[in-house]
Structures are given as structure tokens and as C-alpha cells.
Amino acid sequence: MHPAFSVIFLTTLIGAGQGLFLALYTVELYAALDLLPAPPQAFYTRGSLAALALLSLGLAASFFHLGHPERAWRAAARWRTSWLSREVIVLPALMATVAAYGLAHLLGLDWRLFGEALPLPGHVTLLVGGIGTALAFALYLCTGMIYACIRFLQEWHTPLTVINYTLLGVASGFTAATGLAALASPPHTAFLGRWAIILTLLGMATRVAALVRNARLKPKSTLQTAIGVRHSRIVQRSQGFMCGSFNTREFFHGASPAVYEGMRWAFLVLAFPLPALLLAVGLEGGGAVPLVAAFGVQYLGLLAERWFFFAQANHPQNLYYQTVG
Amino acid sequence: MTQLALVIDLNVCVGCHACVTSCKEWNTSGWAGPMADQNPYERDPTGTFFNRVQTFEVGAFPFTETVHFPKSCLHCEEPPCVPVCPTGASYKRAEDGIVLVDYDKCIGCKYCSWACPYGVRELDEHQKVMKKCTLCVDRIYDESLPEAERKPACVLACPTNARLFGDVHDPESEVSVAIRERGGYALMPEWGTKPANHYLPRRKTRIEVTEEELVRADNPLKKERKLPRPAFDEPSLDDVTSW
Numbered sequence: 001m002h003p004a005f006s007v008i009f010l011t012t013l014i015g016a017g018q019g020l021f022l023a024l025y026t027v028e029l030y031a032a033l034d035l036l037p038a039p040p041q042a043f044y045t046r047g048s049l050a051a052l053a054l055l056s057l058g059l060a061a062s063f064f065h066l067g068h069p070e071r072a073w074r075a076a077a078r079w080r081t082s083w084l085s086r087e088v089i090v091l092p093a094l095m096a097t098v099a100a101y102g103l104a105h106l107l108g109l110d111w112r113l114f115g116e117a118l119p120l121p122g123h124v125t126l127l128v129g130g131i132g133t134a135l136a137f138a139l140y141l142c143t144g145m146i147y148a149c150i151r152f153l154q155e156w157h158t159p160l161t162v163i164n165y166t167l168l169g170v171a172s173g174f175t176a177a178t179g180l181a182a183l184a185s186p187p188h189t190a191f192l193g194r195w196a197i198i199l200t201l202l203g204m205a206t207r208v209a210a211l212v213r214n215a216r217l218k219p220k221s222t223l224q225t226a227i228g229v230r231h232s233r234i235v236q237r238s239q240g241f242m243c244g245s246f247n248t249r250e251f252f253h254g255a256s257p258a259v260y261e262g263m264r265w266a267f268l269v270l271a272f273p274l275p276a277l278l279l280a281v282g283l284e285g286g287g288a289v290p291l292v293a294a295f296g297v298q299y300l301g302l303l304a305e306r307w308f309f310f311a312q313a314n315h316p317q318n319l320y321y322q323t324v325g
Numbered sequence: 326m327t328q329l330a331l332v333i334d335l336n337v338c339v340g341c342h343a344c345v346t347s348c349k350e351w352n353t354s355g356w357a358g359p360m361a362d363q364n365p366y367e368r369d370p371t372g373t374f375f376n377r378v379q380t381f382e383v384g385a386f387p388f389t390e391t392v393h394f395p396k397s398c399l400h401c402e403e404p405p406c407v408p409v410c411p412t413g414a415s416y417k418r419a420e421d422g423i424v425l426v427d428y429d430k431c432i433g434c435k436y437c438s439w440a441c442p443y444g445v446r447e448l449d450e451h452q453k454v455m456k457k458c459t460l461c462v463d464r465i466y467d468e469s470l471p472e473a474e475r476k477p478a479c480v481l482a483c484p485t486n487a488r489l490f491g492d493v494h495d496p497e498s499e500v501s502v503a504i505r506e507r508g509g510y511a512l513m514p515e516w517g518t519k520p521a522n523h524y525l526p527r528r529k530t531r532i533e534v535t536e537e538e539l540v541r542a543d544n545p546l547k548k549e550r551k552l553p554r555p556a557f558d559e560p561s562l563d564d565v566t567s568w
Contacts, residue, residue: 001439067433067453074430075411084436085411149409152442152516220515221442223381227394228510228524231383237391240345240377243369246447250438316513317444320379320396 001153002250003310009061011143012172012302014091015165016295017054018136019173020047020180021098025129026195027177027188032120039185041105044125047180048102051173055095083149087142094139097132104128140166147309154217155313160210167206168271171199172302175275176295182288193283193291197276200298204272207305211264214312221316238325247321253311263308271301328402328422329460330493330521331480332500332509333395336528338487340378340393347482348376348397348458355463357428361451373449375458376479392527395488397479398445398458399512399520400424406437406446415455422494422521423462428454442516460490493521 024047030036063069075088104125113123120126144162151157174196181188223234239248253260275298282291352375353360362372376397383390400417404424407415414430415437417423426437431454438446438455446457461477464470474481480488491500500523503509509523 065434067435067448068431071412071430071432074414075432075434077413078408078411081408082411082436084409084434088411146436150405150440152405153439221513225513225515227381227392228512228526229381229383229392233383233385235382236379237382238380240342240379240396241374244371246373246438246450247444250435250448251444315439315444316442316516320444325380 001310001313001315002253003307004065006061006063006065008303008306008310010058010065011165012299012306013054013058013061014139014143015169015302016172016176016299017051017058017098018094018139019170020051020054020176021094021101021132021173022136022170023174023177023192023195024048024051024101025133027192028122028125028129030191032122032126036191037187038121039181039188041108043181043185043188044105045102046184047177048098048105050176050180052095052098052102054176055091055098059091059095083142083145087139087146090135090139090142094132094135097128097135101125101128101132137166140169147313152221152316153313154220155214156309158210158213160206160213163206164203164210167199167203168302168305171196171203172295172298174199175279175298178279178282179288179292179295182282182291189291190283193279196294197279200272200276200279204268207272208268219314219316221319223319226316226319236320236323236325239321239323242324245321247317251315251318251321255311260308260311263304263311267301267304267308269301270297271305274298275301326422326494327420327492328400328494328521329465329491330400330422330500330523331397331460331477332489332491332493332503332523332525334487334489334503334507334525335392335394336487336525337485338378338393338395339485340380340391341484342378343482343484344395344479344488345374345376345378347478349374351461351464351478352459357459357463358452360456361449363450371450373447373456375445375447375456390527395479396443396445397522398424399443399518399522400458400460402519402521403517405516405518406441409436409440411436421492423460424457425459425462426455426457428452428456431455442513442518443520465490493523 024044027036027039031038063072066072075085078085079089109124110122111124113127141162144165147156148158148161174192178189178193178196181192224230275294278290278294278297282294349360360373362370364370376395379394379396381392381394383392400423404417407417407424411434412430412432414427416425418425433448433453433455435448446455449456465475465477467475476490480490489500489503491498493500495501503525504523507525509525511520511523
């Protein structure tokens, strides 16, 4: 498939935004249970603002993918059958919830919604954050399933697609939260940083598992089934036109083998071991700079990862477009 | 239930592209707006087509065969492109099974084209909506046309009658009979899309003649006669008299 930058930015930005929000809520839950000291209000408000910014940038990027962005509202119509439609509904819902979460922290709302029965601080934010957590995971599911549900794109048609979208998003969100904590709430840096390292390494394991799986794939469709002629040697002599068409532009990545392989190694280094190393250096007394840099490096790595995710998918329609002739 | 479809006879298709040009001509002047081309008279011309004719070579020289292969939307009975559409612009008509795109609802997200294994959907770069074969839905029901012309433009244009059009759910229709009696098959059956369009395979007309049919090996006159027997290629009584 041709990697579209709009979709690369959409999926990486909202993935990090969701993960950042999940990191904020994790800290709040731990703090509510007295497992961590309560962070200052600025940690939540700045964090929510950053998460909302990432989600908004992702949403903005998605519009560049559309031929008719002014009709985008129509995309909420077919949520019963289309994962894309479900994503279109869940993303704004999550953005609204993150905004409400940040606002509740900004206003310091502490209504005791659950009465005295629940002896925890911050009932409102815990409730809103809980809803947001469910939406964030639902959004990972929607984003992953958009790709995983297309059964003849065999590289994508695996539960690993959803798992990777979730783990890589959560990992980059926790890395971002570590950088944020280094600036806004240093006592929480170690907690978030360690989780960021764990999630990054876990994401590396599942992403490598997907690479290994895809390396062993055997295409189900062949030229024989594509044109229905049973012969071991069939070659295309003409695809029916001389220059390009939508079919040759949309479904081939068009990159040289060197670029393709370079992207694979770039993301395998930039998205996983290097940010984990920077996080470790930052946690071992390296200060805020390596912690903030870790997110930047990991995000670049995830851009390469997403590019490779699209480029690696081999669409069966490509069988029909092999030779200009 | 009706399921309109094309049946394409690869045995007689000569790869002339008349179906391609007539399709483009009819549909670019139709009610749904032009099928625009980019750089039509310059370098790298490109544009939207509903129908393409491709050419494949089967076998190795000297035992090769050229297969011309017209490809357009197969109007699948289980179309994978329809449920993925987020807006409902892509739909399959209940009354005749034609898969269509509502150009006023399409947002141009291209997701349906990803979900089609056959690559028959093309984004119109001018109108920015997804386009595909409509089975000439604007002419097959047009009662101002003579009944014989209420067929897709490609079917009317084909000089070898390689394209048949009709209801594949009616067991007695021309297309159903052709599929049944001439080995009609569907493309990429492995995905379970159940394409309505079918293809008729290449056929060879061969006569099997065995040695025994040429020389009557069991001719009793040659077997049982006293020696010396005539050779097999010499005339025997059997060949020269009528008894």
C-alpha cells in the first residue's frame, strides 16, 4: 500500500494522545489509592492540554486524507458495519472527555458523586477519567480494526495489528507523560518512566512478532486465481494503459528497496531501544533533557513504523498491475 | 431476487478495448458527471476508467497463449467494499444487485478501494469521489431506448460478442445458461466475495483420434487368413469389394 502521510500522522498522533491521557489517569488512580503522592494540578491540566493537542492534530491530519473534508460528518453514519465510522464517533467523544477531564482538574471539582461510601479524593475526575479510559481503549480497537478487518490484506489481518496499535500508542503516551512529569511533577518521573520503558519493550516484542509473522506469509491470491487460468507460468504483458492510474498510485509504495529496508531498521532502532535507553539515562540522573528527547525520538520512530506498516501490506489487486507493456 | 451481471467469454475476447472506450464515452457524458482525465494530451496522461482490458501470456514459448482479460466491478453478492464505507455512499441495490456509489455522499476516504481485492474502484481525481462500474444503470432501465439497446455500453460495443449481460439468478437466462454449460467461473474465489460477474474459460476444439480408428487392427481377413498374410497397408478383400 502507498503510505499516506495524513494517515501516518493521524494514527501516531492520536495513539500518543490516548496513551498520554491513560498515563495521567494511571497516576491519578495510584494517587487516589495513596500508592503515589498527589501530583500538582498543573500536571493534569498541562497533560490534558497536551493530550487534547495531540488528538486534535491527529484529527486535523485525517482531513487531508479525504477528497471531500466538508462531508466528513457523514462518516458517522455506518457505525453498525464500519470500523472507520466507529473511529469517527469515538475520537471526538474521547476529545470531549479529555477536555472535560482537564477542565475538572483546572476547576478543582471535588463533588462527592459516590457519597461517603467511596473514601477517595476527586470523584468527578475519577469518573470522567474512567469514561475516558474506556473510550481511549475503544479508539485503539477501532483504529487497529480498520486495518485488521480487511481479510485479504494478510499482513494486517491479525490480532497483532490491534495489539500493536494499542501498545505502541500507550508506550509513546507514557514516554510523553514522563517528559511532562520531568517538567511539571518530578516525583512522578520515575514511576512513569519505568512504565514507559516496560511498555516500549513490550511493544517492541509484539511488533517484532508481527514482522516475523509477516515474513512467513504465503499469499492466498495468485495470478492463477486472479484471472482463473490454471497454469504455473502466467505473466502479464499489459495492464491496459501506459501511464499511471489510481490503482498504480494507491496500492504500491513506490520506494526503492534501500528506502524500504532503511525504514524497517529506522523504526526498529528509533521507536524502541533508543527511547528506552534515553528514558533509562534520564531516570538515572540524566535530567529532563533525555526524558523529553525520548518522546521526540520515539515519535520519529513511530512515523517510520507506520510508514513501514503500510508499505509492507501487499494488496491482491497488485497482481493485475504488474506490467505497463 | 435479481442479480444483474456480466459474463465475459475469454475464448472470444480479442483485446480490442472497444468496451473500454465505449464505457468511458457513455459514462463520461452521463448524469453522474464526467470521468475526468488529467494531462490527456501531455506526458503521463491518466484518468478514471470503469473498465480495463489487460493482457496475460500463459505458458512458455512456443507453447504460449495470449489471454485478453477485461476487468470491471464484479458486483459481488458479498461485496467487501460496502460494509466498510463509513457514510453509506457505497451500497448494493436490493432490487437488482448492482453495487453503486452515491457521489453526493462519498467523502473520498478510499477505504472501499482498499477493501476490494480486485482493484476495480478508482478515485476520480477531479471530482474526488470513488467511482466504479454502474452496469450502465442509467441506460439499462431507460425506456426511451429501444429494448435491444437497454444493455451496458460495453456489451453493445463488443465486436465478438464476448460480453453477455443478464440476471445470473434466473436459471434460464442467457448468462446463467452460459455459466452452467460453458464452465463459467468467478475470480479469486478464495475470499468468499461471490462475484456476480463470471468469466468463460478458453476452450480448445480437439478431435481425439486413436490408432485403432485409422487402421482396422482387428480385421479378421488379415488375422485369420493363411500365410503369407498381406501387410497391414496392403489392400485386402475387405477394402476392395462390398461383398
